[in-house]
Structures are given as structure tokens and as C-alpha cells.
Amino acid sequence: MNASASAVRRIWRTVAVAGLAFGARDARAQISVSGNPTAMKVTAAVAGSAPTAVSNALTTYSLSTNPVRHFTVTASINSPMPAGVTLNITLAASNGVSVGAVTLSTVAQNVVTGVSKRMFGQVITYTLSATAAAGVVPLQTRIVTLTQINTP
């Protein structure tokens, strides 16, 4: 093997190792939240109107690594909401595009797209609404899963 071939091999090796390191770094991609929101209770209405929706914007999420290209964040809940009760989620995204209010279901839906770099302390807003027909709904929970995905 001549010197030139050896040099090419060293370059490829460097590229390969860099690629492995780069990939390994993003494989550790992390999404985190600041905690659980306090209980949301629909307790009031204006006579003649549907019960008054309530919101909670006291928790945040962070994406602590940079994407290879972009990140998308999806959201879903572990089981359907009771009939007539709706849970919406809105994620702020200073380095991406928030889809806006999304009605949560058991099917994951995009809530943030096109995240170009990491971001911290982004506000999560939940809104709970109910129709009168929903009736009285006892205290219960849903687990919201936020998933960070690398996208082109």
C-alpha cells in the first residue's frame, strides 16, 4: 500500500469515527418535562353556555440535544378521554413550529415540528373542556406521552 492509499484510508477512518460519535450523541436525544400539571377541574359555567374550560400552563419541556436535521414532537394519551371531555395540549417552540392546540387522543399527533436546535423551558399548556352532556366526571388521570423524533 502506498502512502497515498494509506492517507485516504486514514481520512475514511476519521470520517467513520466522527460519524459514529455524531450518531451516538444524537441517539442520546433527550426530552424532559418540569413535572406534572396540577389537577384541572371544570367547575363553572355561564348560564346558557357550555361549562367553562380550564387551562394549566405551569409546566415546561426541554429538548436538550441538537437534531441531526430537525426534531418533531408528538403527543398522545394512554386511554381515551370520557365522552364529552376534551384535553388539548399546546407546546411552545422557540426553535421550531408549534402546531397549536391539539386534541389529545391515543394516536400520537404532531405538536411541534421543524425544531432546528435544542430548546429549554418551553411552556406546555393543557386545556380541559367539557360539554354539559358529559355530566359529572370523577377525578381521574391520563398519562400524556411526548415523543421526540428525528425527522428530515
Next chain:
Amino acid sequence: MSKSTNFLTIGALVAFAAANTASAQVTQTVTFQVTAINQIAVSGAPSLTINTAVAGSAPTAVTSAVSTWSVTTNQSTASITASIASAMPAGLTLSANLTAPAGAASTGLTALGTTAVNVVTGITKLNSAGLGLTYQLDATAAAGVVSSSTRVVTYTITGGV
């Protein structure tokens, strides 16, 4: 390119592809509840004056239909009761007639007294606005001339389960 170089190159591509599909998850627990909600409202300021009669008959009753009422309840079989704070003068009768929302029943024109009486029953899990509310004032000749007076009518939504 040597075998080792190919291996490393493929490794880099695999790592890059893995990075492109890598995902991470986090969960939050959301706790929620909807409590019993029962709201009723009325609008309008009705005024009723009896000032005529057909000769030979009692003074002619008057009605006012300028008011409306609205309701929201997420319970079943709720009722609306009505009462006035103090009794009407002798010979005068104040009545109310509330239009029922869908699925409920109105008791029709109902005389009001200091004891609450049902005016609408069977209201179940609905919100409805701008429902009709009509007042009627009746007087007997024996009531005589009655100076201007007011009564506060109290509507209460009750009994939902």
C-alpha cells in the same frame, strides 16, 4: 478501499441512519375532574300595569314577554323553582311562564308566592340560552288601586342528580 475502511464507512452510515430515527419519550400525568355544574340566569326588567277592564269583567290582565332565561346543568332531572320575597297585595296575582329547554317540561303559567314552586322540571345535561320568560299580572276589582311596587323573583335550579 480496504475491508476495514468499508466496515468503518458502513458503521458511520448506520450510526447516521440510527441518529435520524432516534427518538426519546417522556410522560406527564394529567389529573382532571368535572364537578356538578348548575347555573341559571334571567335577563330583562319587566314592568306590569293593570289599567283597564271590560265593563262587567275583572280588570284586564297584562303580560310582559321582555325577559329570557338561560340554563346550564351537567346533571339529570334538575328543576327550576320560583318564588317571590314577599306576598303580593290582596287580590293581585303575579305569575310566570318559562319556556322549557329541549327534553324538559314547563308547568306553564304558574302563580308565584313566597313558597318556591316548580316552573320547569326534567332538565338534563344541557345548556340553553334565550328561553322565553313571560310574566302575567292579574287583579280583582276588590284589589282596588295598588301603588307601584316591586317583587324580587328568585329562580333556583335544584334537584339534579
